[in-house]
Structures are given as C-alpha cells and as structure tokens.
C-alpha cells in the first residue's frame with residue numbers, strides 16, 4: 302500500500318507544480334524508485350481516462366477515496382499489475398472491480414477502439430517509455446560485449462546478431478541484438494526487466510537509454526586524458542566516460558545536489574570506476590584557470606533541462622503556458638552560462654553538450670548563441686547515418702525521438718576548438734590505434750567522412766571513421782611519436798578515488 306500512497310502523494314504535488322515528477326520521485330526516498338516512477342508516469346498519462354471512469358462509477362463517493370489515490374488504484378487494477386501490492390484498499394477496490402471494468406469497456410466501445418492506449422488524447426498516443434526498446438550498455442570496465450552476450454544466451458535470451466536497420470530494434474520474446482550505432486549497446490524488447498539480473502547487480506551492464514549513451518561515445522576522450530563531467534549525477538554518462546577512458550586519466554565530476562551525488566558514488570563503485578574525482582560543487586564556480594583543471598581537454602555538459610524528451614514526463618497540460626515559457630527561458634540562460642563557462646577551460650579541445658529536452662530553445666538556440674559568443678569553436682558534424690538531425694541551421698547536431706530513433710527525446714552537439722580541427726584526423730587515428738583494433742564503430746572528429754563501403758552493414762560499422770589505410774608515412778610516424786608520448790603520460794597519471 303505504501304507504493305500507492307506515495308504515488309498518490311507525488312501526483313498531487315506534481316499537480317500543484319511543486320516540482321517536476323522525476324524530482325519528486327527521486328526525492329521520495331521510496332525503496333523501489335523504478336517501480337514508483339513507472340506507476341506515477343503511467344497514472345499521470347492515463348489521468349483523463351481514469352478520471353472519467355472514476356466519475357462515471359461515482360467511486361469517490363462510494364469509497365471516500367481522494368482523486369489522486371483513486372486514480373493510482375484504478376490504474377493499477379484495470380491497466381497495471383492488478384493491485385498486486387495489496388494493502389487495505391484492495392478489498393474495497395475489488396468490490397467495485399466489475400463496475401470499473403465495465404466502464405472502461407463502455408468507453409472503448411463508444412470510441413470504437415480496442416486498446417487502453419487508444420483512449421488517450423492524440424498527443425499522448427506516441428510511443429512512450431515502456432514501448433521503447435530496453436537498451437543495455439555493456440560496462441567494458443567489468444566485462445566484454447562478447448562475454449555479456451554469451452552469459453545472456455546461457456540465461457535463455459536468443460541473440461540475433463548485429464542490427465543493421467532501425468527496424469531490427471523492434472524485438473519480441475527473449476530476442477536481443479547488438480545496436481547499429483553504438484558498439485557496446487545491446488537491445489532487448491520493451492519492458493525486459495534486468496533490475497534483478499546478476500549482470501546488472503554486479504555492474505556488468507548499465508540500463509541506459511541509447512540516446513543518453515551518445516554524449517560519452519561522441520566525446521570519446523582517449524585513455525589517459527583529463528576529462529570533466531560538469532553536471533554529473535546520477536552518473537550514467539560519467540561511468541560511460543570512465544569506460545571509454547579505460548579508467549585511465551582523470552575524470553572530474555561535479556554536481557550541486559549532494560543526494561544525487563551520493564547515489565552516483567554508489568553507482569560508480571558498482572561499475573568499477575576508479576578514475577573519478579567527485580565534488581559537490583556548482584560547476585559555474587569551478588575556476589577554469591585553477592591549477593587542477595588546466596589540463597582538462599574534454600568536457601561533457603549535460604545540464605538540468607526541462608526533461609521534455611523523457612517520454613513519460615511530457616507535460617501535455619496547456620495550463621500555465623506563461624510559467625512554462627518563463628521556466629524554459631530561465632533554463633536556457635542557465636544552459637548557455639554553463640556552456641560558455643565550459644569553453645573557458647584553457648586546454649579544452651572538445652565539449653559535448655546534451656539535453657533530454659525537445660525544445661529548440663534549450664538546444665539549437667543555446668548552441669547557436671554560444672557559437673556566436675565563442676568564435677574559436679565550431680560544431681563537429683556527427684554520425685552521418687543518424688536519422689534525426691539538429692534543427693536548421695545546425696544539422697551537424699543530433700536529435701533523438703521515440704518514433705525516428707526509438708529512444709527518448711534528446712539533443713547532442715559536439716563543439717571543437719578551431720585549432721583542433723586541423724589535427725583532428727591525427728587525433729582520431731591515435732584514438733583508434735589505442736582502442737581495440739576491432740572496435741566496429743568509432744566516434745567522429747571534425748571533417749572526417751564515413752568510409753566508403755558497398756556493404757551496408759559494414760558501412761554502418763565504419764561510420765564516421767577515418768580510414769587508417771589512407772594515412773601518409775608522415776602521419777604514421779607522428780602517430781607513433783604521439784603514442785609513445787601518451788604512454789609515458791599514462792604511466793605518470795594519478796588515479797583519483799571518489800571523495
């Protein structure tokens with residue numbers, strides 16, 4: 302019953318606009334956050350349907366329930382787990398079950414539809430959280446993709462190989478594939494639950510939406526580098542960065558929220574991350590010229606945003622449009638300040654900016670304003686084969702979207718210092734030689750083109766990868782010198798532990 306009470310409390314607070322749904326769930330300290338989050342999201346999504354059922358059956362009058370709790374209970378009874386969590390209200394609700402079911406059936410007949418989904422207003426009928434594939438990032442700090450695949454096969458999942466098209470990500474039963482864009486990502490049918498799985502509990506796999514894996518993949522700091530994650534908690538991208546860096550180098554991670562940072566510390570420990578230095582600090586107050594940070598070359602900036610891309614968090618109410626406008630404008634100005642601040646780090650080479658927002662105001666507008674204020678930086682064109690581009694005039698950036706990319710809504714831009722563009726190809730070559738030779742997908746640097754290939758799947762594997770075969774001898778010898786230099790640097794690199 303605690304689950305239902307807590308969900309009702311959160312829905313009521315969200316209705317009063319006390320905070321975003323996600324924040325309320327996060328701050329609730331409820332034991333099973335995932336379960337609570339799913340219940341709250343779904344109840345909110347169906348709230349107009351649930352309200353109609355409750356009113357038509359006069360449930361509030363007959364039971365003395367209040368609307369938010371009634372909505373949660375009716376949702377779980379008719380569309381969810383069937384009130385498996387029990388509690389004192391279960392017996393009461395069971396008495397009214399037939400009438401509630403009959404009312405739901407009557408609504409479907411009236412609207413000539415067969416699924417609960419079809420009762421939703423048109424703007425809510427797009428794919429949502431639990432219809433998206435379950436993405437699983439293999440944590441290469443603890444295992445390999447091959448070993449994870451073998452383990453999952455032995456566990457009864459059926460591996461269909463490498464996906465070649467987006468359609469291959471529509472999976473059923475216990476089938477799974479390797480993602481077509483991100484090499485360490487496995488894709489399962491929606492709602493596949495790994496929370497009790499050994500690989501998850503042991504930190505061998507991380508449950509992370511595909512779009513959210515893009516920033517670390519695209520930034521791709523080489524092992525041994527100095528990297529900064531500006532707004533880091535709860536740390537999925539931080540652990541991904543550490544995996545890309547092979548735990549070598551230094552990874553500064555900041556967050557303002559002490560509680561989220563504490564959660565992050567636990568997650569990083571489970572993921573086997575050792576190169577991090579966490580700080581409960583305002584990123585905007587970090588001194589870019591401070592001696593600690595003067596060698597920072599890569600920054601991941603994933604600041605607070607409206608969360609409008611998170612499918613189950615989409616607020617479809619038309620109320621308070623003025624408030625929403627003001628909120629977006631304040632978020633955008635915070636995001637721009639963070640971005641400008643990030644570009645002040647003296648040795649910065651590349652910065653990746655991402656949001657889980659679908660609003661132009663928080664995405665292209667912020668990046669365009671920043672580029673105007675920082676002419677020494679430019680955008681790196683990202684993954685040529687990614688189907689959803691940044692809005693005009695920034696097609697170099699990526700957007701993600703449930704229908705076009707089968708992910709939550711997301712935005713990513715990669716900014717690079719002009720001077721870096723010149724040796725971008727060499728840098729990429731060094732990175733590639735330092736990664737496993739066989740790594741199928743490599744992230745882009747500026748100006749490189751997808752390698753030509755007649756085989757479509759091979760082309761997608763070689764996406765945005767400069768062709769090492771095309772290097773001149775001079776490039777190759779520079780590469781060797783750089784590699785030797787880097788090896789020396791790595792040997793001297795200090796590994797920081799979480800504080």
Ligand SMILES: C[S@@+](CC[C@H](N)C(=O)[O-])C[C@H]1O[C@@H](n2cnc3c(N)ncnc32)[C@H](O)[C@@H]1O
Nearest residue numbers: 532533535536537538556557558583584603605
């Ligand atoms: C979108 S979340 C980051 C998610 C994270 N990158 C991940 O992948 O797990 C934004 C985070 O920024 C933090 N934050 C907001 N303002 C900040 C600031 N001025 N300095 C540092 N962190 C900040 C918030 O507490 C929140 O945890």
